[in-house]
Amino acid sequence: MSDTRPVLVVTSLYDPTADVVISELHDRGVPVVRLDSGDFPASLSVEAEITANGVQGQLVTPSRTADLAAVRALYYRRPSGFAFPHVSEQDARFAATQARYGLGGVVAALPGCLYVNHPHRIGDAEFKPSGLAAAVDAGFLVPPTLITSNxxxxxxxxKRHGSVVYKPLHNPVYLVDGVSNVVKIAEVAEEDINDSVAGTAHLFQQRVHKTADVRVTVIGDRMFSVRIDSDLLDWRTDYSRLTYTPVEAPSGIRRALRRYIDHFGLVFGAFDFCVGEDGGWWFLECNPSGQWYWLESETGLPMCAALADLLERKS
Incomplete structure (x- = not known):
């Protein structure tokens, strides 16, 4: 007898990574309900009752209805924010807050649901200082790091560490002449730093002189490691100059990855390392909603199938 419990995919309209996962689930006959929080309440509605058996009710989109008590898994990717442009700024702020804690609270409380990842756990893991502290506790090599407004x-x-890079603590949309940009990682010298640092928090980190980068994608119990070779400080600035090689993560790294994942209650994580000249793997960050599918296209590693297995709850 077929399992009719749906997988919820929570993401924006344009998300090619979610598209390939949904296609894989469809091919397996797994029901999928896709929704974006930005569609609420215009084309997404919620009816949820708190009962002795947990949350009961439904989410309704123009094409699908999801029984909240029957959701087998939720894939939380990159939904757009709540927007209420038809009302005043004050009313929109109130409405968005009610939507976040109402619809958001319901989505975060589904009984018996596997979250990949739970939105609250994503929020916890997105703070770089807590992620770096957790990485130290997990046993990773972590470059000396300063967060300061001084x-x-x-x-x-x-002056103490010599070669140092600046990194944004988070990367919101940053418009330059109307074009979306990200603030890039950059090497800084002592004379580059002025009193404008006092304007907000900044992250400075000792630069690791590397021979390569490594992206490790953790999907449930599986780990996919890819060496990324380039001559770039930040390989994300020019994908055309990258070459990819599947590699095996050292056993100590695998153990530390599991400790880190367990610390934040994650089941998925995209980890970035750089490999130092001595061969050591230095932890840089973990993105709990990171991209991964382009690496499957480059290497053939079966990451989409692994994620579909997880969401289908085959094991």
């Missing part, structure tokens, strides 16, 4: 402290850090 220019003197930043200059002293650079």
């Amino acid at each position: 220019a003197d402290a930043a200059r002293a850090f650079v």
Whole structure:
């Protein structure tokens, strides 16, 4: 007898990575309900009752209805934000808050659902300082790091460590002449730092002189490691200059990955490392909603199938 419990995929309209996962699930006969929080309430509605058996009710999109008590798994990717452009700014702020804690609270409380990942756990893991501290506890090599709004402290850090890079603590949309950009990782010298550092928090980190980068994608119990070779400080700035090679993560790294995943309650994570000149793997960050499908296209590693297995709950 077929399992009719749906998988919820929560993401924006344009998400090619989610598209390939949904296609794989469809090919397996697994029901899928795709929704975007930005569609609420215009084309997405919720009816949820808190009962002795947990949350009961339904989510309704223009083409699908999901029984909240029957959702087998939820794939939380990159939904757009709530928007209420037809009302005043104050009313929109109130409505968006109610939607976040109402619809968002319901989505985060589905009984018996496997979350990949739970939105609250994603939120916890997206804070770089807590991620770096957890990485130290997990046993990773972590470059000396300073988070500061004090220019003197930043200059002293650079003087102490010599080769230092600046990294944004998070990358929101940043428009330059109307075009979306990201703030790039850049090497900084002592003379580059001025009193504008006092304007907000900044992250400075000792630069690791590397021979390569490695992306490790953890999907449930499986780990897919890919060596990325380039001559770039930040390989994400030019994908055309990258070459990819599947590699096996050292056993110590695999154990530390599992400790890190368990610390944040994740089942998926995209981990970035750089390989130092001594061969050590240095932890840089973990993105709990990171991209991964382009690596399957480059290497043939079966990551989409692994993620579909997880969402289908085959094991």
